[in-house]
Amino acid sequence: MPELARIREWAEERLPGLLAEHRVPALSLAVAAGDETYEYATGVLSTTTGVTADTDSVFQIGSVTKVLTATLAMQLVEDGTLDLDAPVRDVLPAFRVTDAAASEVITVRHLLTHTSGFEGDVFVDTGAGDDCLERYVEVLAGTPQLFAPGEMFSYNNAGFSTLGRIIEVLRGEPYERVLRRRLLDPLGLRHASVDADEAILHRAAVGHLVSSGGAIEPTAVWSMERSGSPAGSRLAMTARDLLAFGRMHLAGGAADDGTRLLSEESVSLMRTEQVRLPDIHQGTGWGLGWELFERPGATVVGHDGSTIGQSARLRLLPAEGVAIAILANGGETHAVFAQIIDRMLLELAGLPPEPPLAPTGPAPQDATRFLGRYESSTAITTVSRTDDGRVWLDREPRGVVAELGDQPFRTELLGWHEDVLLPVEAEGGIRQPVAFLGDDGTGRASHLHTGRADRRTAGGETGWEA
Numbered sequence: 001m002p003e004l005a006r007i008r009e010w011a012e013e014r015l016p017g018l019l020a021e022h023r024v025p026a027l028s029l030a031v032a033a034g035d036e037t038y039e040y041a042t043g044v045l046s047t048t049t050g051v052t053a054d055t056d057s058v059f060q061i062g063s064v065t066k067v068l069t070a071t072l073a074m075q076l077v078e079d080g081t082l083d084l085d086a087p088v089r090d091v092l093p094a095f096r097v098t099d100a101a102a103s104e105v106i107t108v109r110h111l112l113t114h115t116s117g118f119e120g121d122v123f124v125d126t127g128a129g130d131d132c133l134e135r136y137v138e139v140l141a142g143t144p145q146l147f148a149p150g151e152m153f154s155y156n157n158a159g160f161s162t163l164g165r166i167i168e169v170l171r172g173e174p175y176e177r178v179l180r181r182r183l184l185d186p187l188g189l190r191h192a193s194v195d196a197d198e199a200i201l202h203r204a205a206v207g208h209l210v211s212s213g214g215a216i217e218p219t220a221v222w223s224m225e226r227s228g229s230p231a232g233s234r235l236a237m238t239a240r241d242l243l244a245f246g247r248m249h250l251a252g253g254a255a256d257d258g259t260r261l262l263s264e265e266s267v268s269l270m271r272t273e274q275v276r277l278p279d280i281h282q283g284t285g286w287g288l289g290w291e292l293f294e295r296p297g298a299t300v301v302g303h304d305g306s307t308i309g310q311s312a313r314l315r316l317l318p319a320e321g322v323a324i325a326i327l328a329n330g331g332e333t334h335a336v337f338a339q340i341i342d343r344m345l346l347e348l349a350g351l352p353p354e355p356p357l358a359p360t361g362p363a364p365q366d367a368t369r370f371l372g373r374y375e376s377s378t379a380i381t382t383v384s385r386t387d388d389g390r391v392w393l394d395r396e397p398r399g400v401v402a403e404l405g406d407q408p409f410r411t412e413l414l415g416w417h418e419d420v421l422l423p424v425e426a427e428g429g430i431r432q433p434v435a436f437l438g439d440d441g442t443g444r445a446s447h448l449h450t451g452r453a454d455r456r457t458a459g460g461e462t463g464w465e466a
Contacts, residue, residue, distance in 0.1 A: 003347045004038045007031060010343060011040045018339060019043055022429060023216045024331035025208050026053035029340065030239035032247055032323040033348050039240055045329065046206040048218050058191050058236040059205040059327035060223065061312040062305025065232035066160050068183055068245065070112055070289025072167050074266045075182060081170050084109040084288075091166045095137055099145035106149050108166065111159040112288045113274045117147045120156030120452065121378045123400040125225035130174045133165040136227035146455050147447070152437065153275050153286060154453035157231040164230025175230055186259050187248060189241040194229070196222050199236045207309020208330025210407075216330055219309045232305055239325045246316050246323035249301075271301045271318070278435040278449050279420055281357060295351045313337045315345075322348045332429030357431055359414035359422045363391035369444050370413075370421065370436050374454040378406075381448055383413070393423065393434065419445065 011029060019027055019042065026043030039055040076082035088095045088106050096103040097118040110116040122143055126135035140158060147154070164175040171178045176194040184192045193199035199222075207219040224233035248255050249270075253262030273285035273292055283291035283302075293300040298317060305312035311333040315324040324344050326337050342353035363370075367385050374381045381395045391413045397406035411425035419436045438446030440456055447453040 004031065004033055004036050007344065007347055008038055008040070010347075011038075011340075015040070015340075016042055018336055019331070022332035022336050024328050024333060024336055025216065026057070026059075026205060027326065027328045027336065028053060028055060028057055028059060028239040029327075030055075030243040030325045031344055031348075032243055032250075032321070034321045037240075037243065041239075043329075045203065046218050047208065047216065048206075051203065053205065054203065055240060056191065056238060057203040057205055058193055058199055058238055059312065059329060060207070060234070060236045060305070060307045060310040061232065061242055061314075061327065062307045062310065063157075063232035064242065064303045064305040064312050064314050065230065065235045067289045067303050067314070068179065068235070069160055069163055069167070069230045070270060071249075071262060072178060072182060073108065073112065073163055074262055074270060074288065076167065076170050078263055078266055082108060082166070084112070088162065088166070091169055092137060092162070095162065096141050097143045097145055098141070102145045102149055108163070109274070109288070110149050111156070111163050113286050114153050114156045114159060115150050115275055116156060116159050117149045117151060117154070118145050118156070118158065119143045119377055120154060120158050121376060121399075122158040122161075123224065123377075124227065126227045128226050132225075132227045133161060133168055133175060133230070136161050137165050144455075146453055147438075152447075152449075152453060153277050154449070155451050157228065160231035161227055161229075167230070179235075183245070183261065186261055187241075187244050187255050188257070189237055189244060192235070192237040192241050195226070195234050204236065205310060205327070205329040207307060209309045221308060224307060233307065239327050242312070242314055242325040242327070243323050246314050246325060250316055250318055250321055250323055271299075278437060279417070280433040280435050280450060282451055295345070295354070298349060298351055300345070300351075311337070313341065315341055317345070317349050320349045335429035338430075357416075357422060357433070359416055359424075361415045362389070363413050363415050363421055365389065367391045369419070372444060372456050374448040375457045376452060376454040379454065381454060383448070391421065 026045050028041040031038045041053040041055045043053050045051045045053050085107050106116045124139050126132045168175050191202050208216045211217045252264035253267045254260050270288040271290045275286050284294040285292040290301050291303050302315040309330045311328050313326045345351040370383050378399050378401045379395050385391050393413050395409045411423040413421035416422040420433050422433050423431050432450050435449040436445035437449050440446045446456050
């Protein structure tokens with residue numbers, strides 16, 4: 001296929017320099033167009049050992065795991081043992097968050113679409129035993145409700161750990177065993193590893209983070225807690241393996257050998273928009289597990305993933321039969337992944353690259369709606385205005401992300417459109433727009449949104465009534 005030949009030429013010529021520019025130690029890429037595939041890997045899996053990456057190297061796929069968890073949930077829906085619109089309590093009677101009314105009405109669909117409304121970054125280690133998800137769901141009893149179930153989108157890791165527990169209860173065995181028996185093995189993913197014990201049998205990438213001195217260094221730990229497995233804390237595989245999962249969805253739910261893992265109807269439903277996202281230059285909508293990205297003339301289906309110093313992206317173009325899987329182990333991966341995806345979509349589908357973000361001017365003169373303090377379990381963010389009228393964002397990491405080395409971030413905010421402002425400074429190679437949503441009753445925004453909805457805490461809590 002001429003397009004894949006051009007991709008091969010571009011990758012081999014451009015990617016080593018691109019990785020060096022953005023300090024990415026290693027990258028693995030797999031691309032499919034119809035029945036043709038191309039694989040490429042470069043760099044080192046650890047800057048300490050110097051072991052080189054090849055196409056058999058395994059990287060953690062992070063939150064891309066959520067689409068595998070969603071697929072397992074949809075298999076249960078097809079079996080008739082799980083109802084998307086039934087309350088979570090129908091399967092997990094003990095499920096609850098701090099808001100009693102929300103606990104009663106949160107559904108499986110809310111979990112799959114990140115619209116349940118409870119705090120989603122609950123990184124609690126409940127042990128390495130097979131009871132870790134059962135114990136994790138018990139921990140959620142102390143989790144605050146940020147907004148009414150179904151009111152808005154807010155990315156929620158805890159919701160997918162809860163889905164993992166639902167899968168365990170209905171299948172009668174631990175999540176990882178269900179994952180292997182119902183997806184990994186039927187797809188023939190020979191390198192897929194559910195934990196470090198399995199990953200060590202392969203050529204495994206080590207994550208890298210920026211040290212206090214500014215250097216890119218290997219992480220001190222390989223993975224996060226087991227209770228986060230359904231959300232993406234541990235699963236590792238090759239780019240080829242991740243591509244095979246994507247191709248199963250392109251094939252309407254059938255593996256390469258014809259084994260049917262999901263019906264065509266379920267595959268289509270998973271990529272049908274369930275909720276619209278704020279305009280913050282991420283996806284435009286969310287399906288049942290999949291994130292949806294609108295490009296001129298096409299909808300791209302995908303998911304991103306990040307763990308401790310490792311990153312992943314999976315993108316599908318269903319109508320064109322195109323799948324792109326990219327894995328990396330540190331550095332400014334956002335910038336690298338964006339260039340790769342833009343190039344692949346241009347070559348394989350004629351889709352033009354996304355234009356760069358550009359501010360429309362200074363922040364609005366009346367910025368009162370934006371100013372204040374917003375909190376989540378992973379950050380305290382303050383939006384303030386100086387005497388000269390400029391608007392500033394200061395974010396202080398807290399909890400597990402602070403322990404892992406996340407640094408404070410400060411940037412000026414400029415106007416972009418309506419209630420969305422654009423940071424001057426890039427973070428991790430990306431300038432993430434900041435949306436201000438809702439109303440706290442005084443005309444001020446109730447939530448600051450960057451994919452997660454952080455609740456205003458200065459000047460009064462926001463809440464909801466059933």
